[in-house]
Amino acid sequence: MTSPSRHAAGWADLRDWLDARRRDVDAALERYLPSAPACPPRVGDAMRYSLFAGGKRLRPVLALASAEAVALANGADPGAARDAALPSACALELIHTYSLVHDDLPAMDDDTLRRGRPTNHVVFGEGLAILAGDGLLTEAFALMAREPASDDDAALTGRKLRAVGVVAEAAGACGMVGGQAIDLEAAGSGAAFDGDGLRAMHARKTGALIRASAVAGAVMAGATAAQLSAIERFASELGLAFQIVDDVLDVEGASAELGKTAGKDAAAGKPTYPALFGLDASRRMADECVTRALAALADARLAGQLPGIARWVTSRTN
Ligand code: GRG
Numbered sequence: 001m002t003s004p005s006r007h008a009a010g011w012a013d014l015r016d017w018l019d020a021r022r023r024d025v026d027a028a029l030e031r032y033l034p035s036a037p038a039c040p041p042r043v044g045d046a047m048r049y050s051l052f053a054g055g056k057r058l059r060p061v062l063a064l065a066s067a068e069a070v071a072l073a074n075g076a077d078p079g080a081a082r083d084a085a086l087p088s089a090c091a092l093e094l095i096h097t098y099s100l101v102h103d104d105l106p107a108m109d110d111d112t113l114r115r116g117r118p119t120n121h122v123v124f125g126e127g128l129a130i131l132a133g134d135g136l137l138t139e140a141f142a143l144m145a146r147e148p149a150s151d152d153d154a155a156l157t158g159r160k161l162r163a164v165g166v167v168a169e170a171a172g173a174c175g176m177v178g179g180q181a182i183d184l185e186a187a188g189s190g191a192a193f194d195g196d197g198l199r200a201m202h203a204r205k206t207g208a209l210i211r212a213s214a215v216a217g218a219v220m221a222g223a224t225a226a227q228l229s230a231i232e233r234f235a236s237e238l239g240l241a242f243q244i245v246d247d248v249l250d251v252e253g254a255s256a257e258l259g260k261t262a263g264k265d266a267a268a269g270k271p272t273y274p275a276l277f278g279l280d281a282s283r284r285m286a287d288e289c290v291t292r293a294l295a296a297l298a299d300a301r302l303a304g305q306l307p308g309i310a311r312w313v314t315s316r317t318n
Helices: 004-032 041-051 058-073 076-102 120-124 126-146 154-171 174-190 195-220 225-252 273-277 280-299 307-317
Strands: none
Touching: 004 058, 004 076, 004 307, 041 076, 041 120, 041 126, 058 076, 058 154, 058 195, 058 307, 076 126, 076 154, 076 174, 076 195, 120 126, 120 154, 126 154, 154 174, 174 195, 195 225, 195 273, 225 273, 225 280, 225 307, 273 280, 280 307
């Protein structure tokens, strides 16, 4: 997979940009997330516990990078585009965190380590972990409806509504929930996936939210139809690369660095890219996805931090 050392100066810039955006996202999440007395303290604590446990914030930074890339291509202000996309970016992290909390439950993956900490249900109990996930999911849509305030701005209201639709579809039964259902059913029946089946499952389970992150950011920045289509192609490839790398790291990584139980997929006999294709071919496939992702951007003259984020996804170690 792509080596960071080949792009040393670019990597330093990207790292600074990512650090700044993560700070923006974390500060906004602090502001946006309800706490006592608006919501009962225990469920608020359980939501915060998983949200501020040190995730990479890939989905929100992708939304912000996408908004910025569209603004740069259209001669608009990238900072203003990021501000417009920030609530959607945070909503995507809320939804992603809910999915991890629910995925770790005994009825699903039954895991005890996530983001380097005991999982939500281990700390708060199963009932509260379910409610924390429900709360995170629901707050995401409340946030997107509320922010940025758009009472006197019909165009902004229209973009918000469109972004809500994009995110809801990606999170729902035709997207992430559907992908999780396919995975759950296969695990229960012992059915095997071939390469196409695995790709289709992941396109929903992890790909849909990654795609929606990039598309929602672009929508909030006022992207044209051609730009949206290019961003969607870019993010579809990125989502697949992300998943392949995740499977490779599950084989190669250490639990301490991953922040979750390493080797769990292999031990459970789960269908993964390395299991189907081997490690070398999997790494090659991830690189090929990134090549196609970059081509989609180049076709639409979109760039900003998006190319760097694509390379970061394949070089990550957690
Ligand atoms: C419960 C509806 C429902 C869905 C769960 C996404 C998902 C569906 C389950 C997660 C299972 C999993 C570990 C998938 C591998 C890819 C993935 C989503 C990894 C975690 O995402 P990162 O690496 O995590 O972005 P951080 O903690 O950095 O945010």
